[in-house]
Amino acid sequence: MTSGCDDDADKDGIPDAVDNCPLAANPSQIDTDKDGIGDNCDSDADGDGIPNGIDNCPLTANPDQADADHDGMGDACDTDGFCLVVAKNPDPAQCLNPKTVFEVVAAPRVKANTGDKVLLSVYANRQAVSLNYKWNVTSAPSGASDTVNNPTGAATCTSGYECAAQNEDKRPIFVPRHPGQYSLTVSADLQVPDTIEPQVMHAESTVTITVEGKDISSDGGCQFAQGRAGVGMILIGLGFGLSLLLRRRR
Numbered sequence: 001m002t003s004g005c006d007d008d009a010d011k012d013g014i015p016d017a018v019d020n021c022p023l024a025a026n027p028s029q030i031d032t033d034k035d036g037i038g039d040n041c042d043s044d045a046d047g048d049g050i051p052n053g054i055d056n057c058p059l060t061a062n063p064d065q066a067d068a069d070h071d072g073m074g075d076a077c078d079t080d081g082f083c084l085v086v087a088k089n090p091d092p093a094q095c096l097n098p099k100t101v102f103e104v105v106a107a108p109r110v111k112a113n114t115g116d117k118v119l120l121s122v123y124a125n126r127q128a129v130s131l132n133y134k135w136n137v138t139s140a141p142s143g144a145s146d147t148v149n150n151p152t153g154a155a156t157c158t159s160g161y162e163c164a165a166q167n168e169d170k171r172p173i174f175v176p177r178h179p180g181q182y183s184l185t186v187s188a189d190l191q192v193p194d195t196i197e198p199q200v201m202h203a204e205s206t207v208t209i210t211v212e213g214k215d216i217s218s219d220g221g222c223q224f225a226q227g228r229a230g231v232g233m234i235l236i237g238l239g240f241g242l243s244l245l246l247r248r249r250r
């Protein structure tokens with residue numbers, strides 16, 4: 001079987017001379033962007049400049065690739081409605097739909113190293129609401145007793161659905177000291193009754209953090225040294241301020 005003298009090399013019933021994909025069977029001859037190259041053999045079927053493989057709407061021209069809910073389907077072809085996928089959560093069932101009952105998602109789902117400072121975030125399916133949160137370590141590697149620093153506080157959920165701690169200096173932080181898997185659960189309570197479902201003001205969500213590196217749980221001296229360094233910095237700051245004051249007074 002050679003294609004040289006065959007007038008329908010891909011056997012799709014369309015003679016090569018008029019087949020818009022002579023080497024790919026495409027009896028429908030669909031050519032979305034009407035450039036004379038059929039979709040089946042067009043590396044950019046919708047002609048928007050984004051190759052099919054990385055185009056979030058391969059058959060709809062959307063050069064801006066906008067994807068407001070981050071679900072991988074571009075706004076131009078997203079047919080399942082707005083449901084925000086936060087923190088690159090691979091589970092689409094955990095997306096946040098602003099039209100349903102109050103829900104939150106704990107983040108970030110990360111791989112960390114022992115000693116890393118993981119800044120914890122909470123997202124809600126509401127914009128412009130305030131909530132009180134409480135973080136707990138709900139499972140940890142055996143022997144680990146790590147807890148969340150600044151576990152409780154109030155947060156305001158923005159138009160981006162992230163609920164930012166109202167006291168930025170008291171953001172919840174998790175510093176794992178054991179390698180292994182931790183589950184962190186956030187409990188959230190709306191400060192005023194919800195407009196969509198007023199009786200549901202509470203929601204919870206759990207995130208898994210996978211930790212690598214050596215066990216530093218017995219490294220207590222290190223923490224102490226850091227604390228002292230912090231005090232030292234403050235003292236230096238005070239001294240600098242005082243010397244400025246003294247100079248001004250002269």
Ligand SMILES: [Ca+2]
Nearest residue numbers: 021024025026
């Ligand atoms: Ca063909």
Ligand SMILES: [Ca+2]
Nearest residue numbers: 033035037042
């Ligand atoms: Ca085409």
Ligand SMILES: [Ca+2]
Nearest residue numbers: 055057060062
């Ligand atoms: Ca496209």
Ligand SMILES: [Ca+2]
Nearest residue numbers: 067071073078
């Ligand atoms: Ca989308």
